[in-house]
Amino acid sequence: MRLPVMVMEMMVDSLTSLVDKHEKIPIHIKFSFVHNVSLGLCYLHNHNPPIIHRDLSPNNVLLTAHHVAKISDLGVAKVIKADSGKTMTKAPGTVDFMPPETLRENPEYGPPMDVFSFAGIVLHTFNQKWPHPTELVQYDHKTRKMVALSEVERRQQYLDKMRGEAEVLRPLVEECLDYDPAVRPTITAVCERIQQKTEIDQLRRENTQKGLENNHLKTETKQQKFEINHLKYGNDQLKFEVDQLNQQLSSTRTVPTQQVASQLNRVTLGGPTTKTSKLKIEAPPLMPALTSGRYHIKWTQLANLPAQMCRAYVTVQDKKVYVAGGNSPVVDAMHQVYVYDVNTDHWDQLPPSGHYYGVPYIIGGKLAIIGGWLHAVKNWTNKVSTFDETSQTWTPHYPDLLSARNRPGVVTHLEHVIVAGGVKYVNNTPVVQDDIEVLN
Missing domain, CATH: 1.10.510.10 (Transferase(Phosphotransferase) domain 1)
Structure with a gap:
């Protein structure tokens, strides 16, 4: 039918x-x-x-x-x-x-x-x-x-x-x-009053967004000015080096071209190349700082971790490096948060967060541990614990995640915190998360 x-x-x-x-x-x-x-x-x-x-x-x-x-x-x-x-x-x-x-x-x-x-x-x-x-x-x-x-x-x-x-x-x-x-x-009047509240909140969020964007633009402008001044300084330095070489070449009439080129591989040689003629040295076009030859791009060891850790997460604020969330042969180290002060070259250990495999991240200027295995309840958690420097304790300053996550990806953008993926366990079976949450 x-x-x-x-x-x-x-x-x-x-x-x-x-x-x-x-x-x-x-x-x-x-x-x-x-x-x-x-x-x-x-x-x-x-x-x-x-x-x-x-x-x-x-x-x-x-x-x-x-x-x-x-x-x-x-x-x-x-x-x-x-x-x-x-x-x-x-x-x-x-x-x-x-x-x-x-x-x-x-x-x-x-x-x-x-x-x-x-x-x-x-x-x-x-x-x-x-x-x-x-x-x-x-x-x-x-x-x-x-x-x-x-x-x-x-x-x-x-x-x-x-x-x-x-x-x-x-x-x-x-x-x-x-x-x-x-x-x-009437429900129409009810709806209008709630709508007014929603629109006011939306305006507040938009104003906050604009304020953050303006601050971001100001920061970018300052950064651009700094880079321009840095490039100007680099250009002046390069011209000074070229003038120095010109003076050296003026006093020596028999300097081979190959020798000059070996002394400064960042200049172009022009004009006649006879023994009695002066070499004309010109400054090359301005190049990015990291490829100008005046900077060495290489990896260096900063410090040794206070404990062996695998798959650890790292976040940085005010020249302090926070490390947490890694596997370790030392069981207690798996829910510890270590902080390295770059200025003093010294490691400190914060009070235990209670989060095994939690991800450390700076949210709103505060150190937070996101998700992982919560030692207090012996289960995977959606908690976001924040470190209070005054009381030296971990508190639930931010809302919980909508779902428990083990080792998710975390990033911030303007006033948003974005948490993606991770793993949760259902009946002791790992299930890979396939969604993204945003904290406004």
């Missing part, structure tokens, strides 16, 4: 699953999730006639491979027609995300119901915990009576944890949790 087939986009995860798997999701990704959901609800509620989801929860928010959140499972969704009643069956959705009006007998449903559920998704996303509301009533020890709690008070513990950049959404979430559906904002 020829039946119609609907082909839908493959979704790699749900919001619930992603939040459970990752301890710390970057704040800009959280904002992206809730913004995507608000856009989806705008489409449903502004449809003609409006469509009410009625079961909006993190379980029904699916994610693409690029972390785009999309609303799914419209199995209990309803179309609200103008000439039809809004009375429907009681409690069709996920209890922790349902508004109070759905628990009444013969409840009336409308777009405010989804707005209330959306507030629960925001709390879940930013707290990374399932927002279980408290009981409807609570005993007041002062009055010795049972007191009814508002929907905001029932979720107070999750609202209080919305700090930092997330705090800007707290008033909006409280409005969406209002007991009266008529007081709650």
Whole structure:
């Protein structure tokens, strides 16, 4: 039989699953999730006639491979027609995300119901915990009576944890949790307020980017000026050497051409080559510094490592060389970080990072160890530990990677840190990573 087939986009995860798997999701990704959901609800509620989801929860928010959140499972969704009643069956959705009006007998449903559920998704996303509301009533020890709690008070513990950049959404979430559906904002207003926050953050990132690019251009300009001055100095030096040779040749009438050429192989000989004539020596075209013959390009040994290490990683800052992440016959050396001071020609040993095979890298002026095997949990890790010089301790200053990685490739560009590849182990079987993560 020829039946119609609907082909839908493959979704790699749900919001619930992603939040459970990752301890710390970057704040800009959280904002992206809730913004995507608000856009989806705008489409449903502004449809003609409006469509009410009625079961909006993190379980029904699916994610693409690029972390785009999309609303799914419209199995209990309803179309609200103008000439039809809004009375429907009681409690069709996920209890922790349902508004109070759905628990009444013969409840009336409308777009405010989804707005209330959306507030629960925001709390879940930013707290990374399932927002279980408290009981409807609570005993007041002062009055010795049972007191009814508002929907905001029932979720107070999750609202209080919305700090930092997330705090800007707290008033909006409280409005969406209002007991009266008529007081709650429309999803269009919600979407606009989140969009404003997203655009402000985008402008800040662009301004930061422009500032970094301007600083980068200034640095490049200074470098170019330095190179020009260096080349001018080299050219002046070369002219001085040519003048010196001309003076020597003027005082000697029988200098063979071959002898002059052997004394200075960087000049061109011109004019007559008779015994009694002067040789005309001209400066050659200006050449790059590393090929001018005045510099020796060669490898030299800087220092011996304090321990034998294979496949070690190296990063440098302020004439200090940091070495870590290598295999070593000395077990303790495998999670040590050694630092060599070029000025003093001395090795020091930082406190153990706890990362076996972690990659050292300078991020934002701070020494960090990325990924590897975390000794504390005996497993491969997505942690990024940063060294605090004041307290001489390793702290989680930057967000975790989205996945655990052993010995990934790491590079920085402007304000971005790019981590590529690496190996993770699944059931003790090595699996090569084939993706790239970017920390903004």
